[in-house]
Every structure is written in structure tokens, then in C-alpha cells.
Amino acid sequence: MEKNRIQIFDTTLRDGEQVPGCQLNTKEKVIIANKLELLGVDVIEAGFPISSPVDYLSVQEICKSVSQTIVCALSRAVEKDIEIAGLALKYAKRPRIHTGIGTSNCHIRYKFNSTPEKIIERAIYAVKYAKRFVEDVEFYAEDAGRTENEFLAKVCENVIKNGATVINIPDTTGYCLPEEYGNKIRFLKENVKGIHKVILSTHCHNDLGLATANSLSGIMNGAEQIECTINGIGERAGNTSLEEIVMIIKQNSHLNLFTNINTKLIYSTSNLVSECMGMKVQANKAIVGINAFSHSSGIHQDGVLKKRETYESINPEDVGINKSSIILTARSGRAAIAYRYKKLGYFLNKNSLDLVYSIFLQYADEKKEITDIELKAILEKANLNNGKTNQVLHTNANGNSRRINVL
The missing domain is CATH 3.20.20.70 (Aldolase class I)
Known part of the structure; x- marks a missing residue:
């Protein structure tokens, strides 16, 4: 038709x-x-x-x-x-x-x-x-x-x-x-x-x-x-x-x-x-609010990281937004934390992720959102950012390669 x-x-x-x-x-x-x-x-x-x-x-x-x-x-x-x-x-x-x-x-x-x-x-x-x-x-x-x-x-x-x-x-x-x-x-x-x-x-x-x-x-x-x-x-x-x-x-x-x-x-x-x-757009405004493509719940973050469509009916690129945002809060889970660390150049194995997650929750209970600076501070507190790392070549979905730290 x-x-x-x-x-x-x-x-x-x-x-x-x-x-x-x-x-x-x-x-x-x-x-x-x-x-x-x-x-x-x-x-x-x-x-x-x-x-x-x-x-x-x-x-x-x-x-x-x-x-x-x-x-x-x-x-x-x-x-x-x-x-x-x-x-x-x-x-x-x-x-x-x-x-x-x-x-x-x-x-x-x-x-x-x-x-x-x-x-x-x-x-x-x-x-x-x-x-x-x-x-x-x-x-x-x-x-x-x-x-x-x-x-x-x-x-x-x-x-x-x-x-x-x-x-x-x-x-x-x-x-x-x-x-x-x-x-x-x-x-x-x-x-x-x-x-x-x-x-x-x-x-x-x-x-x-x-x-x-x-x-x-x-x-x-x-x-x-x-x-x-x-x-x-x-x-x-x-x-x-x-x-x-x-x-x-x-x-x-x-x-x-x-x-x-x-x-x-x-x-x-x-x-x-x-x-x-001079009129701010409300954060939860459909399509154009800053939270429209942001995810802070661990369940939602895990789903979106596996396949965006699990919790997004609209591709953010269709409205001119580069990508969805993974926001780290006390509601976030291990998958989101591992994802954000990988973006910073750190790949955490299971033991390291468990250790970091326990410290992360202490930070997250006191703050609305955890930033990249605080993620690095958490590594320091866990004694995982002391220079004793292995570097490997990591290739992302777009075929681009970079060296990341394996902790």
C-alpha cells in the first residue's frame, strides 16, 4: 500500500x-x-x-x-x-x-x-x-x-x-x-x-x-x-x-x-x-531528553550491551545522537562496570571484577553517578592499577584495534 x-x-x-x-x-x-x-x-x-x-x-x-x-x-x-x-x-x-x-x-x-x-x-x-x-x-x-x-x-x-x-x-x-x-x-x-x-x-x-x-x-x-x-x-x-x-x-x-x-x-x-x-529540555523528555537513551539499571544495561533493541525501540543515531549511554549508579551491575572499564582500557577477569564491584557499591551508595575518574580511583583502592598488568591487542566490532590492560 x-x-x-x-x-x-x-x-x-x-x-x-x-x-x-x-x-x-x-x-x-x-x-x-x-x-x-x-x-x-x-x-x-x-x-x-x-x-x-x-x-x-x-x-x-x-x-x-x-x-x-x-x-x-x-x-x-x-x-x-x-x-x-x-x-x-x-x-x-x-x-x-x-x-x-x-x-x-x-x-x-x-x-x-x-x-x-x-x-x-x-x-x-x-x-x-x-x-x-x-x-x-x-x-x-x-x-x-x-x-x-x-x-x-x-x-x-x-x-x-x-x-x-x-x-x-x-x-x-x-x-x-x-x-x-x-x-x-x-x-x-x-x-x-x-x-x-x-x-x-x-x-x-x-x-x-x-x-x-x-x-x-x-x-x-x-x-x-x-x-x-x-x-x-x-x-x-x-x-x-x-x-x-x-x-x-x-x-x-x-x-x-x-x-x-x-x-x-x-x-x-x-x-x-x-x-x-534559554529553556532546558527536561531530562526524561521523549526522544531528545538527556536520559532518553541512557541506562542505569543493571538489568537494562546488561540487555542493551547484549543487543540494543532489548530496551530501545529507537536507534539513537536516527535522531542524531551518537550512541546510548551507560550510566553507573548503585543500580548498575557487573556487565556495565566491565563495559565502562574496557572503554577506559582495562579488561577485568572475574576475580578482579568481583573485587572492583564490591568497592564500586561503596562509592555508588554515596554518589548519584560514578565517573571515569572515580573508576580509576576504585582500581587504585583495589590495588589493580599498580602497573603490574598484561597488555593485549583488542579488536572491537568495527575492526579497530588498540592495546588494553588485562587485570
Whole structure:
């Protein structure tokens, strides 16, 4: 069966930058945009031009710098917003305006003090006005997750009739369960006239920790684009994590889906965004956290050393990480200790390993992690690093040889 391509819409520079304390300057935004283009994202949401002069300038400079990727600018369903977005995009080779309005009862009543009929009128006008500036217009139905499906379908059908090329279905507050969100996408695919002429997009927030799961459910039910951010950053609890959804698609061939992302650039892109924004990636973050491919349990270490796949479903090299890490702690076993000593140039026989292990446990019970310096100190304490060693030529799996000390 032929695989279907899922487009990756990256909103790190817009939704991601809304994280308090993570504001970027124009130079940083351009650097990240260039990296995102190398990564292979299909769309870069460069900013919200009317929000500030710096954001306007940043969108403009990204348009000048990016050559292949679609550059998108956000606006509300307001004439001035759309006009400013269009002007900011004038240098883009492939421009897109992303405009929309809230469609849930909560937004209609409390945010806009309006009626469903007037919301549809505003949606239609926003799309028609945006078409004056660009051909590619994406419409977002804000708070679609809490919008009744029948009304949402009516909104979508009207904006498609008036020129929308992409329809975005945001779960703005992270409200939906995966089954609910998937069913919503399926309902639209089956009930909106003209829906197959446009790209249907997911935009899921992580308030309940379900952003990635909801996006996955969305594409399994017919969505063709995922809106996401590097490291899952974004408003409140964040957005769908680009690295997570991309690797889920890559690792699960039975989904018959693929993206154009060069996954070997994921880790370096994650580090770039983290550094520019001054926002550390949590250690246990899937795919890009420092512990994602680290092993400290003796049982896990023994398995990974025998065959990596025993405790890793992803090859770290596929995301740009050289190799897995064996971390020595009080939970580590003899296999891991022998492995780390071999890397330092020491091959321990059984008696030596037993002696070293007993001393190692004394150190490990007092420290969170044992370093190479401490491993050498343990040899000294065991009187095994006194120069009375035999050297042999050791050849590793890659065919490279070096002399190691046999203790």
C-alpha cells in the first residue's frame, strides 16, 4: 500500500515563543528558521506580525532567508491583522496567511459576545480578505475541540467555499481525549462538502498530556498536516512535540504514513531551540531528553550491551545522537562496570571484577553517578592499577584495534 505524506507545520517561532521568558530576537528567529528548513518541515509559522514591530520584522527577514519552505503568518479575523500579515509576507517565495476565529459556544458567547451566524460571516470575510494578499490561506477554528461537530462542519464548509486551502482544527485547551479528537476529524472528512480539496490540519495542546496522542489520532482519521513545536514548547503546557510525532510515524510503518523530516537533525535542532530560548529540555523528555537513551539499571544495561533493541525501540543515531549511554549508579551491575572499564582500557577477569564491584557499591551508595575518574580511583583502592598488568591487542566490532590492560 502506498504511504501518505503527513505535512509538518512547525510553530516553534509563533506558538512556541509564547512561553514566558522565551522571547527571541530577529537574528535568533532567522537562525532557527534556517535550521527548520534543513530539518525538512513543510511550513514555518514565523510569527504574529501585528503583535509587535519586532515580530513583523522577524517574519519579513525569515521570508527573505527561507527559500523552499512555506512561510506562514498568523492573524485574527480582523482586517488590519490580515493586511499586516500580508505585508510581512511580501518577500516570501511561498507565503501563507493563517487566519481564524473561535467557534466554540464558550468563545462565541464570552470572548466575542456574538452569535454563531455572525461568527460564520466573520470567518468568510477573513478568508476572502486574506485571498487578496496570498493564494494559500489557512483557516483556524479556535477551540474546535470544544465546538459542536455540526456547527464546526458548517464553518469549515463555508470557508472552503470562499477559498481556504487548509483547515486547522485546534484543540486549544487540550480538552479532547484521543478518540474524541479522532472522531471529530473523521466527522469533518465525511460531512464537509469540499473537505477533500483542502488540507485538514491538527493543532493540539498538551494541558492533559495528550497533545501527541490527539495528533496521532487525528492523522489516523484523515488529517494530512500536524502543527507542532520543537521540544513540545508552547502556551501553558505546550504543543504537540515535533520529535515525538515524527518518530512515531517513522517507527510505525503499519500506519502507511511518512514525513519529509530528516530525523538525524532532530537532536541538534532541539539543542538549538533550547539554547536560543534559554529553556532546558527536561531530562526524561521523549526522544531528545538527556536520559532518553541512557541506562542505569543493571538489568537494562546488561540487555542493551547484549543487543540494543532489548530496551530501545529507537536507534539513537536516527535522531542524531551518537550512541546510548551507560550510566553507573548503585543500580548498575557487573556487565556495565566491565563495559565502562574496557572503554577506559582495562579488561577485568572475574576475580578482579568481583573485587572492583564490591568497592564500586561503596562509592555508588554515596554518589548519584560514578565517573571515569572515580573508576580509576576504585582500581587504585583495589590495588589493580599498580602497573603490574598484561597488555593485549583488542579488536572491537568495527575492526579497530588498540592495546588494553588485562587485570
